[in-house]
Amino acid sequence: MIKVLKPGFYTSIQDRGRIGYASMGVPVSGVMDSYSADLANSVLNNSFEDAVIEITFGGCILKFLTDTFISISGGDFSAKINNKPVLLNSRIKIYKNDELLFGTINFGTRCYLAVKDGFLTEKVLKSRSFYNGITSNFLIKKNDLLPISTHYIDLNLSNTAIKILKSHFKSQEMKCFEGPEFDLLDEVQKEQIKKQVFTISNSNNRMGYQLNETIENRLPQILTSAVLPGTVQLTPSGKLIVLMRDCQVTGGYPRILQICEESINRLAQKSTGDKLQFKFN
Amino acid sequence: MEFKHTYKPFGKQAILIEWSAVINEDILKDILLFKEKLIQTRKDNFTDVIVGYNSLTLLLKKEFVHFYKEVEELKLIYTSKFMNLKQENFVWEIPVCYDQRFGIDLEEISNKSKLTVQEIIQLHSEKTYRVFFIGFLPGFLYLGGLDSKLHFDRKPNPRLKVAKGSVAIGGGQTGVYPLDSPGGWNIIGKTPIHFFDAKSQKPCYVKAGDKIKFTSISFEEFYQLEKEVLKNKFTIFKTLLND
Numbered sequence: 001m002i003k004v005l006k007p008g009f010y011t012s013i014q015d016r017g018r019i020g021y022a023s024m025g026v027p028v029s030g031v032m033d034s035y036s037a038d039l040a041n042s043v044l045n046n047s048f049e050d051a052v053i054e055i056t057f058g059g060c061i062l063k064f065l066t067d068t069f070i071s072i073s074g075g076d077f078s079a080k081i082n083n084k085p086v087l088l089n090s091r092i093k094i095y096k097n098d099e100l101l102f103g104t105i106n107f108g109t110r111c112y113l114a115v116k117d118g119f120l121t122e123k124v125l126k127s128r129s130f131y132n133g134i135t136s137n138f139l140i141k142k143n144d145l146l147p148i149s150t151h152y153i154d155l156n157l158s159n160t161a162i163k164i165l166k167s168h169f170k171s172q173e174m175k176c177f178e179g180p181e182f183d184l185l186d187e188v189q190k191e192q193i194k195k196q197v198f199t200i201s202n203s204n205n206r207m208g209y210q211l212n213e214t215i216e217n218r219l220p221q222i223l224t225s226a227v228l229p230g231t232v233q234l235t236p237s238g239k240l241i242v243l244m245r246d247c248q249v250t251g252g253y254p255r256i257l258q259i260c261e262e263s264i265n266r267l268a269q270k271s272t273g274d275k276l277q278f279k280f281n
Numbered sequence: 282m283e284f285k286h287t288y289k290p291f292g293k294q295a296i297l298i299e300w301s302a303v304i305n306e307d308i309l310k311d312i313l314l315f316k317e318k319l320i321q322t323r324k325d326n327f328t329d330v331i332v333g334y335n336s337l338t339l340l341l342k343k344e345f346v347h348f349y350k351e352v353e354e355l356k357l358i359y360t361s362k363f364m365n366l367k368q369e370n371f372v373w374e375i376p377v378c379y380d381q382r383f384g385i386d387l388e389e390i391s392n393k394s395k396l397t398v399q400e401i402i403q404l405h406s407e408k409t410y411r412v413f414f415i416g417f418l419p420g421f422l423y424l425g426g427l428d429s430k431l432h433f434d435r436k437p438n439p440r441l442k443v444a445k446g447s448v449a450i451g452g453g454q455t456g457v458y459p460l461d462s463p464g465g466w467n468i469i470g471k472t473p474i475h476f477f478d479a480k481s482q483k484p485c486y487v488k489a490g491d492k493i494k495f496t497s498i499s500f501e502e503f504y505q506l507e508k509e510v511l512k513n514k515f516t517i518f519k520t521l522l523n524d
Contacts, residue, residue, distance in 0.1 A: 022331045022340075024477070024485040025415040025459075124479045133419060133460040134479040180289050180297050223302055224416060224423060225333030228295060228340070249331055250416030250423075258292035 001065040002115070004144040008060030008102065010205075011140045012130040013121050015051040021125055022249045028229060029129035030245050032110055032206060032268035034261070035168060036074030040114035043071035043091050043162065050118025051128040053140070055111050057271075058102035062113075066150045067095050069116040073164075075108020075269060089162040107169050109271045117149040131246065167266075172197070173279045174242075174263040179232060181254035184219050193256070193278060198240065202272045206246040209267060211276075214238035219254045226250055230264045232257035232278075242267060283360070284311045288352045293344040296351060300335040304425055309413055312337050313490050317366050318358050332414040332489050334423070370522040372409060372492040375457070375472050377448050378503035379406070383471035390433050390450075390467050402497060404428045405448075405469060410455065412491045420459030420477025420485045424493060427455045439465035446471045448495065470495075473507035474517060492522055 014037070017030025031037035037052050053062075058077030070092050072079050079086050080101045086092055088111075094100065102111065121128050124135050132138040140146065167173075185193070196213055203210040217238040227233065231243045233253035242259065243251075244267070257278060259267070270276065284300055284307070291297040298315070300308045316330050316337055331338040345351045379402040381387050391398045410424035417423075427450060435451040443449070443464035448457050451466030458464055459476040472495075477485050487493070498506065509515035 019328045021419075021484075022329045023415060023488065024419055025417060025421050026419045026479075026484075125484065133477070177290065177292050180291055180299075223304065223334040223336075224414075225299075225336040226291070226295075226297065226331035226338035228292065228338075230292065248417050250333055250414065255291075258295075260292065261294075 002146045002148060003063040003065055004060075004140050004142055004146065005063050005099065006059065006061040007140045007142055007144070008055055008058060010056035011060050012054055012138065013051050013119050013140070013146070014054045014129045015118075015127055016049055017129050017245065018125050018127040018131075018134075022226075025249055026125060026134065027131060027246050027249060029127065029131045029206075031112065032245050033074055033112070033265040035165075035265040036110070036269075037112045037114075039089060039162065039164070040071045040073035040112040041118070043073070043089060044069055044114055044116050046114060046116065046118055050114065051121065053113040053119065053146075055102055055113065056109060058105055058111070060102045062100045064094050064096060064098045064100065065145075066148065067093070068148060068150075070094050070100070071114050072111060073114075074111040075169075076106035077102040077108075077111050078104045078106060079111075089164060108269045110268055115148045120147040120149060169269050171266060172274075172276045174259045174267065174276050175281055176232070176257045176259040176263065176278050177281055179255040179257045180225075181219065181222060181234075182256050184254060185215075185256060189215055194280065197275050197277050200270055200272055200274045200276065201239075204271060206244055208244050208247055209242045209270075211240045211242070213240075215240065221252045222254055224250050224252045225255075227255060228258070230259045230261070231255050232259065244268065282307075282311075284308055286311075286359075288348075288355065290345075290348050291338060294341050296339045296341070296345070296348075296355070298337045298339070298355070302335055304334050304413070306411055306425070308335055309411065309425075309490065313368065314366060315359055317368065318361070318363055319355075321363065321366070322358055323354075331416075333416075334413055368490060370488075370490045370492070370524075371519040372494055372522050373487055374494050374496055374518040375474050376498040376502070376506055377406065377470040377472045377495045378498050378500055379448075379470040380500045380503070382500065383447070383503075384469040386436075386449075386467035387469050390469075393433065394430070396430065401431065401469065404431055405450070405455065406495045406497045408494075410493045410495075412487055412489055412493060414489045415485060415487070418458070418460055418462055418477075419479070420475075420487075422456055422476065422487060422493065424455050427453055429453075431455070433467055435465040436467060439463055443468065444471065446473060446475075448472055471503065473503055473510050474515075475510065486517075
């Protein structure tokens, strides 16, 4: 078990999400940045399906009630075990009664904590990903006890250094394809979308990121149809919303772009005030 | 009968199939039939299928290489004949209490229109509504068939919290909020019935193609039924749909 001493700003359990329940209106959910979460799991030789903790902006303290191995990937929130700094992207042995703290943000928006064999919180509709109305909790709370495996084999893997892609945190480029309604835009609008540097508004969360700059919008709404993580909607006010992992399964705004998986992960490490630019494939 | 439809790439891992932009029950039937054919033939190639009013979106397991090849294959599946594909659909009778203690916007929309509160309730509960698809929230049904006299604009400022079970109308649509959620529709009643239970064997028993009939119940009956629903003693009345 792990005991939550301080839950932090927005901390939840996530895995690869709920696949195959769209016909009931159930969102996919899952880790916002699958590149970093996969990295955390692979360092421990875990399966990619294993559940991790997604920590947004740190501020979180966890107490381990059992020995295990952990790894931390994604954003750098100055992680410390019993006040001693620990490395990102490496396998760390942690002991019973150790306290793991996430403090000051150095870079990134979300970091991932993996434990050997993953978190074992409740599975609902084949996934442990927290989602309001589906799992009992949608955030971890103070004094929560998070179950983890106690029967692990001591790993004898070498501690190889893992190189992470700098561009994952630094690049402003969002690779995208034209969305289903892109062709309804006129040439001026299309040019603007291609050239504009957009700023992320303070309305950004696991459901979607709204951007500040506006595009003149005369498009009618569409008959409600599928939307996906990575779909960029053009709202009636002319603002763009990039949908993220907790997005609804359907929507009624024109879908003008679809950003690729790699760029969704990249965007998940950005936040209010950060810039981005769409790059067409 | 075949309906005109088009294929569009939706990123590299999804294909959007669109019918004419109208809300029509025959198109819905065609969409659901195509969906069933895809499940029968290509289940291993996709992770999910999302139905919209006039669309079907296929989420592929792997990125496609040649879009036109995918389309050729899908077209073949659309035109092929299958035996025994008829889905069983039901009409579900959903008890709704239209008492103004629940239907908090009834008076306001009555004032805005020439309809009395009683007429609004009657117009809403005498129709049977087709379930086109489920989206927005887990278990939120998109229903077709609202009487045009009941088409009212959404509220200019959405409520931050609409209670689970609230029955509402907005634009040309009606629906039930399956969970507490923000919402901008006009609330006209409340049902004690749950539309989504993640921990149940069948989290959402209603499916696209089914129909919903709202039946008016009193304030006292609401609380009686709510108790029965909580104890799992209430069975929703359903009849097999013949169409």
